[in-house]
Amino acid sequence: MIDYNSLINKQFCAFDQNYISQQKKFASQLSPLEEKLSRLQAQGNSMAASDQRMIECKWLLQYTADWSTLQKAISDLAESLKNTDQDWAEEQSPVDGSWGPCYSQWFLKVDAMIDAVNEMADEDEAPEYPFDFxxxxxxxxxxxxxxxxxxxxxxxxxxxxxxxxxxxxxxALSEMCFKSEIRDYFRQYVKGFDLTDDYIAAYKAWLDDWQDSQSGYWGAWFDQADGPLVKSTDLSLTFHNISYQHGKVAYWPQIFATTLALRDGAYPYGWKHNGDFNNHNNYDVAKIFAQGWSSVDDAAHQQASTDIGELLDWCLNVSMTADGGFIDDTSFYNSVGAAYYYGVSFLDEIGYFDPSKCFWTDETFPEGQSLCCKIQKNMKAHHLDDDEAEAAMEKLVAACGDCTKSKKRRMLH
Incomplete structure (x- = not known):
């Protein structure tokens, strides 16, 4: 298969012969600022403005060769870390209705918007301003x-x-079009965006056209100066397109074959990160298999089952601690809560906690319920309460009840 990461690096080097050295230089400037931001957030500061600046710096570093813009962005980030009063950066803009005032890239504001909409939909709360942006x-x-x-x-x-x-x-568009609660929210509350049935149908048609019939996958396309158009097989983009469409997609045999073939590749064009498995990617793989299980044959089932078993072994014996914790990978996750969320999500998706969800094997996991409770107690002991940790806890409570409630001894009179 094509090594997409090498192809991308080769193209960046064709654009800028100093690309590799420049990227390393700016990565070394960004690293201590990221560590400082993490420390400030761990102290209870939201640091929303700095967080937005960090996200944009990482995008500039990983997806562009615009060094002058990155240099200024790093300087702005460093300056922002001097002030911990940043709650203002979480608010919707009265000017254009956007979120993420410290983002200069429009697509990052769209990403911030869909997060805000999910929160407001949970609270049945209307936005203050039209979505003109x-x-x-x-x-x-x-x-x-x-x-x-x-x-x-x-x-x-x-x-x-x-x-x-x-x-x-x-x-964001897939959530707006295919998640019923978000679609209904837009139609009821959002001004400045008319989410009609025709719009949804047109977006669905575009997605279908984007899907590659040979691999079954979605991914970025890369023009080459001296070769044919390359259509990448992107695990992350494919996962999201399948998940938001609830598995109602074409080419399932091809999707399974491609997913299995990507096993040893580097994310997002494979399952691995820094040469090893990763629960975020394990969850993507497991959900893809779960969504398409009924659409493929026994041979595909057997291959997928073998791999899921290996992912489960890695999750339990490599990614977890004896007391029910998940080991954080700071080179991948943005928070400890994220490490828990994706570990829990993987175990939940494969039916480790709930036998009724176990699609890939007849084996049962009687220890699943006790591990579910152990993870809950570990999270409570470590005071994990960010958004991703809370989402992980919701899945755990749904699977095995709330194990953290104190059990008061009944007094006899």
Missing amino acids: MAPIATIEGMQNWLNDQRTSKIYADGLDRRDALGAVSA
């Missing part, structure tokens, strides 16, 4: 044009990998 994709033609412009990168010509922008906006 969504104008670039507010019409069918605008949406199609924007997505078409972002689908294919010409890194060798402009030093820009469009994958992240494409993934963020398509994921």
Whole structure:
């Protein structure tokens, strides 16, 4: 299979012969700032403005060769860390209705918006302002044009990998169009964006056209100066497109075959991170298999079952501690809570806690319920309460009840 990471690096080097050394230089500048931000957040500061600046710095570092913009962004990030009063950066803008005031990239504001909408939908709370900032994709033609412009990168010509922008906006659109609670929220509360049935149908048609019939996968496309168009097989983008469409996609045999073939590749074009498995990616793989299990044959089942068993062994014996904790990987996760969320999500998806969800084996896991409770108690002991930790706890409580409630001894009189 194509080594997409090498292809991308080769194209960046064609654009800028000093790309590798420049990227290393700026990565070394960014690393201590990221550590400082993490310390400030661990002290209870939201640091929303700095967090946004960090996210954009990482995007500039990983998806562009725009060193002058990155240098300024790093300077702005460093300056922002001097002030911990940053709650203002979490609010919706009265100017254009966007979120993420410290983002300069529009697609990052879209990503921030969908997070905010999910929170407001949970509370049945309307936004204060119209979503005027969504104008670039507010019409069918605008949406199609924007997505078409972002689908294919010409890194060798402009030093820009469009994958992240494409993934963020398509994921937001998929939530808006296919998640019933988000679709209903837009239709009831959001001004400045008319989410019609025709719009949803047009977006679905665009997604179907984007899916590759040979691999069954979705992914960024890369133009080459001296070769044919390359359509990448992207585990993350494929997971989101399958998940948000509830598995109602075409080419399931091809999807299974490609997913199995990606096993030893590097994320997002494979299952592994730094040469080893990772619960975030394990969850993606498991959910893809679960969604398409009824659409493939026994041979595919056997291969997938073997691999899921290996992922389970790694999850339990490598990624976890004896007291029910998940080991954080700071090179991948943005928080300890994220490490717990994806570990719990993987175990939940494969039916380790709930036998009724176990699609891939007849084996039972009687220790699943006790581990579920052990993880809950570990999370409570470590005071994990960020958004991802809370989402992990919700899954655990749904699987085995609330194990952290104190059991008071009944007094006899």
